[in-house]
Amino acid sequence: MENYYLAIDIGASSGRHILGWMENGKMRIEEIYRFENHLEDKDGELCWDIERLFAEVVKGIRKCGELNRIPKSIGIDTWGVDFILLDKDNKMLGDAVGYRDSRTKGMDKKVYEIISEKDLYKRNGIQKMLINTIYHLYSVKLNKPELLEKAEHFLMIPEYLNYRLTGIMKNEYTNATTTQLVNAESCDWDWELMDMLGLPRRIFGKLHMPKESVGMLKPDIAKEVGFSSEVVLPATHDTGSAVLSVPTNDEEAIYISSGTWSLMGIERLIPDCTEVSRIHNFTNEGGYHYRYRYLKNIMGLWMMQSIRKEFPHKYTFEELFTLAYIGRYFKSIVDVTDICFLAPKSMKQAVQEYCRKTDQPEPQTECELLFCVYNSLAKCYGDVVNEIEKVTENNYENIYVVGGGCQDRFLNRLTALYTKKNIYAGPVEATAIGNLTAQMLKADEFSDLAHARRVIAKSFAVKKVNDDEFCFED
Numbered sequence: 001m002e003n004y005y006l007a008i009d010i011g012a013s014s015g016r017h018i019l020g021w022m023e024n025g026k027m028r029i030e031e032i033y034r035f036e037n038h039l040e041d042k043d044g045e046l047c048w049d050i051e052r053l054f055a056e057v058v059k060g061i062r063k064c065g066e067l068n069r070i071p072k073s074i075g076i077d078t079w080g081v082d083f084i085l086l087d088k089d090n091k092m093l094g095d096a097v098g099y100r101d102s103r104t105k106g107m108d109k110k111v112y113e114i115i116s117e118k119d120l121y122k123r124n125g126i127q128k129m130l131i132n133t134i135y136h137l138y139s140v141k142l143n144k145p146e147l148l149e150k151a152e153h154f155l156m157i158p159e160y161l162n163y164r165l166t167g168i169m170k171n172e173y174t175n176a177t178t179t180q181l182v183n184a185e186s187c188d189w190d191w192e193l194m195d196m197l198g199l200p201r202r203i204f205g206k207l208h209m210p211k212e213s214v215g216m217l218k219p220d221i222a223k224e225v226g227f228s229s230e231v232v233l234p235a236t237h238d239t240g241s242a243v244l245s246v247p248t249n250d251e252e253a254i255y256i257s258s259g260t261w262s263l264m265g266i267e268r269l270i271p272d273c274t275e276v277s278r279i280h281n282f283t284n285e286g287g288y289h290y291r292y293r294y295l296k297n298i299m300g301l302w303m304m305q306s307i308r309k310e311f312p313h314k315y316t317f318e319e320l321f322t323l324a325y326i327g328r329y330f331k332s333i334v335d336v337t338d339i340c341f342l343a344p345k346s347m348k349q350a351v352q353e354y355c356r357k358t359d360q361p362e363p364q365t366e367c368e369l370l371f372c373v374y375n376s377l378a379k380c381y382g383d384v385v386n387e388i389e390k391v392t393e394n395n396y397e398n399i400y401v402v403g404g405g406c407q408d409r410f411l412n413r414l415t416a417l418y419t420k421k422n423i424y425a426g427p428v429e430a431t432a433i434g435n436l437t438a439q440m441l442k443a444d445e446f447s448d449l450a451h452a453r454r455v456i457a458k459s460f461a462v463k464k465v466n467d468d469e470f471c472f473e474d
């Protein structure tokens, strides 16, 4: 009988339950459940429907019982940054407001009145993004102070789901670093910073590391799903899990975790919180085994997903590639890290407006629009590679694209053109594989991370991007 492990990987647009097990020295995975996710407007705020997400989590777990493949452990990862506050009776305070909500507008200035941007970066090395938890919490403090006054617990999304499954609250390190409230050296909450900002220390719990146990499913949940199992902590930040499964032990490799966001960077053993690093706006997110993800957030496939929603036809990916290829004569470029693309009412209009403001021709057709976004994304990848090489004073030959977005052959081809590196694409389910890997490391299926990565490299398709595809000579 195999030992099964269950990864529950929830992204901004969908969630999935993936069973993993070892077979003849290779990791095998099978998706057993999938569900939709999206932000929705609730009383003027962009929120996650956390009750529905929890119900979906339970439904997917029940599927394991139906299939008679009972997992030895279960791990949940989600996007970072977002949190839930609980009161003294462990009841949720307010809503699960999503990171794209505009409540953080102007909060950077407010925070910098207390601590300068430079000093903040020196402490945690986290890139400045208005989506970071620190700005959301500060907005709650200024605009809904009663919530923070009543709050007894701060849980990030996966931690809240774990709590609902087990009755146990545990904060996890990798996701905590996305709050911008964790000190990069001590790898613990920055209590001094919290005091400065007037955030109550009491709500933040001890930080736990990936591989630690959360607890067993509560009896009522076990009854509902038909079995009991241990919930463990993977890298609960999805990007932490995705990077764990980059299929190489080459310390000199650049990765792109490609999904709703494109997270591009390298793995390092020590953080870089210098002024040079800050100016380039690189982040030092906490990873498995105290590794750091030195990377940049790029708006990623979110722009493509949003544009597709505005098209009157539902094109297949192949059709989209063809349309984009036809538009290759169109040369306007937008900055895909610009905040105007975070949550626009219409992505098409946001792109057009950006071009207008920067005195470039506006894309009119679907072909032009698609190519403009693809081209801009890939150009940004090229720029980020240059920045990584400059800041680290190193050269890199290979880029590993992991996650759902690695299936985008058109983007991969443009990435090769702009970066002039070897591009390797795969695995597609990187985040779930990383989640499973942490669980399997806990269960001693692998001796260490290097062993796990060797197994991942031979278990899943990783394809070198072929230079002959989509000719751009003309």
Ligand code: LFR
Pocket (backbone or CB within 6 Å): 011, 012, 078, 079, 080, 081, 082, 099, 131, 237, 238, 239, 259, 260, 261, 263, 297
């Ligand atoms: C990717 C991701 C990024 C984080 C963004 C917001 O899914 O987790 O790493 O910056 O979502 O949480």
